[in-house]
Amino acid sequence: MDKQELDKNLIYLLDKYYFDENRKNYLINEVKNSKNPIAKYILHEMKKDSVKVDNELDGRLIKEIFFHFG
Numbered sequence: 001m002d003k004q005e006l007d008k009n010l011i012y013l014l015d016k017y018y019f020d021e022n023r024k025n026y027l028i029n030e031v032k033n034s035k036n037p038i039a040k041y042i043l044h045e046m047k048k049d050s051v052k053v054d055n056e057l058d059g060r061l062i063k064e065i066f067f068h069f070g
Helices: 003-017 021-033 039-048 056-069
Strands: none
Touching: 003 021, 003 039, 003 056, 021 039, 039 056
């Protein structure tokens, strides 16, 4: 998984699981504007915000992101 694919996957997760538009837009902008992968930061923020992943495929995606960038 390269940075472009990582960013696409992080934005997908943020768009799907965040309902607070301000928080979602802030985190998506962080992903888009970062020159380096920030997967660890985004996953930490999702955990801190008590985001509940309700889909097995999304859970696997998070595990894959953590494996490559965590």
